Amino acid sequence: xxxxxxxxPIIQLCILVFAATYDMKNTNLYVVDKDLxxxxxxxxxxFNGSPFFTVKDLGFSVDAGEKxxxxxxxxxxxxxEKGFGNDVDLKRPAGVQVLVNAIDASAAGLYNAxxxxxxxxxNLHLQPKLINAKTRQPIQIVDNSYSHLFNPEMDYIPYxxxxxxxxxxxVIGLFLSxxxxxxxxxxxxxxxxxxxxxxxxxxxxxxxxPFLIIGFFELGVGLLLATFVFKIPxxxxxxxxxxxxxxYLLVVLGIGLLISTQTDTQQxxxxxxxxxxxxxxxxxxxxxxxxSMPEWGQKLNxxxxxxxxxxxxxxIMLKGSGFKDxxxxxxxxxxxxxxxxTIAVNRYRKxx
Amino acid sequence: MDSHISIENLSKSYxxxxxxxxxxxxxxxxxxxxxxxPDGAGKTTLFRILTTLLLPNTGNVSLCGYEVVKxxxxxxxxxxxxxxxxxxYQDLSVMExxxxxxxxxxxxxxxxxxxxxxxxxxxxxxxDRLAGKLSGGMKQKLALCCALIHQxxxxxxxxxxxxxxxxxRSEFWQMLKGLKAKGITIVVAxxxxxxxxxxxxxxxxxxxxxxQVDTPAGIVNQYEKDLYAIHTSDMYQAMLDIxxxxxxxxxxxxxxxxxxxxxxxxxxxxxxxxxLVNKGHEGVKIEKIQAVIEDCFMALSQENKLEQ
Numbered sequence: 001x002x003x004x005x006x007x008x009p010i011i012q013l014c015i016l017v018f019a020a021t022y023d024m025k026n027t028n029l030y031v032v033d034k035d036l037x038x039x040x041x042x043x044x045x046x047f048n049g050s051p052f053f054t055v056k057d058l059g060f061s062v063d064a065g066e067k068x069x070x071x072x073x074x075x076x077x078x079x080x081e082k083g084f085g086n087d088v089d090l091k092r093p094a095g096v097q098v099l100v101n102a103i104d105a106s107a108a109g110l111y112n113a114x115x116x117x118x119x120x121x122x123n124l125h126l127q128p129k130l131i132n133a134k135t136r137q138p139i140q141i142v143d144n145s146y147s148h149l150f151n152p153e154m155d156y157i158p159y160x161x162x163x164x165x166x167x168x169x170x171v172i173g174l175f176l177s178x179x180x181x182x183x184x185x186x187x188x189x190x191x192x193x194x195x196x197x198x199x200x201x202x203x204x205x206x207x208x209x210p211f212l213i214i215g216f217f218e219l220g221v222g223l224l225l226a227t228f229v230f231k232i233p234x235x236x237x238x239x240x241x242x243x244x245x246x247x248y249l250l251v252v253l254g255i256g257l258l259i260s261t262q263t264d265t266q267q268x269x270x271x272x273x274x275x276x277x278x279x280x281x282x283x284x285x286x287x288x289x290x291x292s293m294p295e296w297g298q299k300l301n302x303x304x305x306x307x308x309x310x311x312x313x314x315x316i317m318l319k320g321s322g323f324k325d326x327x328x329x330x331x332x333x334x335x336x337x338x339x340x341x342t343i344a345v346n347r348y349r350k351x352x
Numbered sequence: 353m354d355s356h357i358s359i360e361n362l363s364k365s366y367x368x369x370x371x372x373x374x375x376x377x378x379x380x381x382x383x384x385x386x387x388x389x390p391d392g393a394g395k396t397t398l399f400r401i402l403t404t405l406l407l408p409n410t411g412n413v414s415l416c417g418y419e420v421v422k423x424x425x426x427x428x429x430x431x432x433x434x435x436x437x438x439x440x441y442q443d444l445s446v447m448e449x450x451x452x453x454x455x456x457x458x459x460x461x462x463x464x465x466x467x468x469x470x471x472x473x474x475x476x477x478x479x480d481r482l483a484g485k486l487s488g489g490m491k492q493k494l495a496l497c498c499a500l501i502h503q504x505x506x507x508x509x510x511x512x513x514x515x516x517x518x519x520x521r522s523e524f525w526q527m528l529k530g531l532k533a534k535g536i537t538i539v540v541a542x543x544x545x546x547x548x549x550x551x552x553x554x555x556x557x558x559x560x561x562x563x564q565v566d567t568p569a570g571i572v573n574q575y576e577k578d579l580y581a582i583h584t585s586d587m588y589q590a591m592l593d594i595x596x597x598x599x600x601x602x603x604x605x606x607x608x609x610x611x612x613x614x615x616x617x618x619x620x621x622x623x624x625x626x627x628l629v630n631k632g633h634e635g636v637k638i639e640k641i642q643a644v645i646e647d648c649f650m651a652l653s654q655e656n657k658l659e660q
Contacts, residue, residue, distance in 0.1 A: 187439070187442070188435060188437045188438070188439035189439045189440065189441055190439075191405070191433075191435045191437075191439045192433070192435065192439045192440065192453075192498070193456070194405055195403045195404065195405065195428055195431055195433045196428060196453070196456045196457060197425065197428045197429050197456075197457065197458075198456050
């Protein structure tokens with residue numbers, strides 16, 4: 001069991017960091033070119049030249065394209081109606097139809113955005129080039145410039161990795177602790193413990209400490225991998241991350257122990273822990289932004305320890321936030337932890 | 353120190369099921385006491401109340417003069433408990449288990465070696481083996497060591513010999529006799545009637561009621577009827593036939609023979625033999641025998657059922 005506890009999370013980290021990304025790599029396009037003009041061909045070659053798109057097939061009917069879409073051979077269809085080139089030449093609005101497979105809504109949104117970007121880029125070339133006579137530089141009337149603070153290249157690894165670290169620590173904290181006391185109930189060792197004069201809090205603290213250590217170790221390995229293998233900027237203080245992790249682990253271990261004391265079999269404990277785990281993770285802002293959730297969901301997140309931890313670890317690692325910046329979240333987590341542990345100790349019964 | 357156990361009018365129910373109904377018992381200090389009854393008689397429930405793990409519905413229980421409900425914390429220091437199921441940590445070694453329980457009781461192995469020495473020498477060769485990898489008899493000895501490590505005044509053993517081979521069983525009882533000599537009050541629950549003779553006094557328990565409390569000899573002496581052992585070629589058919597016999601009082605299968613009692617005081621063996629031969633049984637042998645605890649238990653439990 002022990003090697004599994006240590007090795008699994010590391011493998012998980014390595015797989016998830018590369019797999020869980022929003023970067024689009026390979027979108028297969030089916031192009032229906034009824035126009036066959038130089039303009040349509042130019043736009044098609046722009047798609048072909050982009051690293052994100054592969055033009056799988058060219059055809060002349062939308063039906064044929066849709067068939068490919070049904071077979072899941074392509075992700076999107078691009079349709080040039082007859083007269084596209086003509087419209088471009090006459091500087092009239094020219095239409096390109098885009099049909100996107102939206103089974104996966106978030107992927108569809110991304111295809112769409114990428115296709116838009118390519119078409120936008122093509123548009124720029126079509127505009128009459130106003131050239132400043134003096135400097136011979138093209139004049140741009142309104143230019144928007146932007147920069148992404150704390151993650152300039154909008155890289156997904158620095159964004160995902162801290163979140164996945166949180167996930168690992170949560171798995172250790174919640175699952176192992178939820179299984180623990182109930183396991184002793186199942187194999188009967190609790191009988192022998194209950195007749196000893198050991199105090200409830202002593203017993204539960206004894207249960208907490210090993211998981212705290214394992215959680216810390218896992219976090220440490222994760223942070224090492226993050227800085228040296230994935231080269232993620234680590235701006236904040238390590239001590240603060242550990243402080244946050246400590247408080248967070250108290251909350252999760254408290255919840256885990258509470259589950260463990262309230263259930264009779266490992267199966268029940270597993271099921272309940274899994275339920276909380278999924279709700280916590282899905283609502284935490286790891287995969288979808290908290291801001292896009294409905295109002296009640298955001299309010300519910302007040303009780304979600306994972307969302308506090310993800311927020312804080314991202315702030316500390318990527319932004320270099322200090323103690324004062326995370327004080328509010330840390331305070332809430334602290335109170336949460338104390339509450340959970342107190343309930344767990346109180347609900348644990350040595351006498352039935 | 354006085355380490356008697358007194359149980360007064362104890363009742364416990366699980367929902368509709370009455371596990372214990374008005375049980376009263378006095379167990380003297382330093383006694384080796386047996387609690388004998390079939391599975392489901394209420395032995396484990398009684399033990400769980402004695403070990404402060406279960407709260408009774410009504411009645412008072414005191415150990416060494418301390419109430420189980422009120423002074424449970426103090427009582428836990430005085431108790432050694434060995435549950436029926438092996439409940440030490442299987443993934444710790446023998447030594448680690450012993451060390452752990454010594455620490456939990458805030459003591460050290462060395463300070464209590466005299467208490468467990470006789471048993472410890474038997475498992476010492478395996479002290480680095482994982483507890484889960486021990487044989488049944490060895491597990492039992494380790495569990496006993498762990499239950500004794502804090503020098504308890506009272507030792508409660510719940511079916512300690514269930515699933516243990518005959519040699520280990522008799523060894524185990526030898527060890528209990530040794531412990532009794534050290535002045536510990538020992539209560540053993542067991543479904544094996546033959547172990548009753550090894551106790552000083554026994555209580556026969558069934559359906560949550562105490563049927564009788566006495567010395568093993570006393571219980572056997574109370575058996576008033578004449579008991580006969582019947583041997584035939586077809587035991588099962590013979591039992592069915594004897595049940596039809598007009599003056600039958602009781603008949604039970606008992607190993608290879610049937611134990612029979614008659615309603616009348618003046619019973620002629622030849623009469624029954626003739627009846628069986630007429631029914632077509634071969635090799636019929638009937639002899640008068642001395643009753644054992646099991647016969648007493650069967651008789652008492654039948655009376656108990658008739659009362660209900």
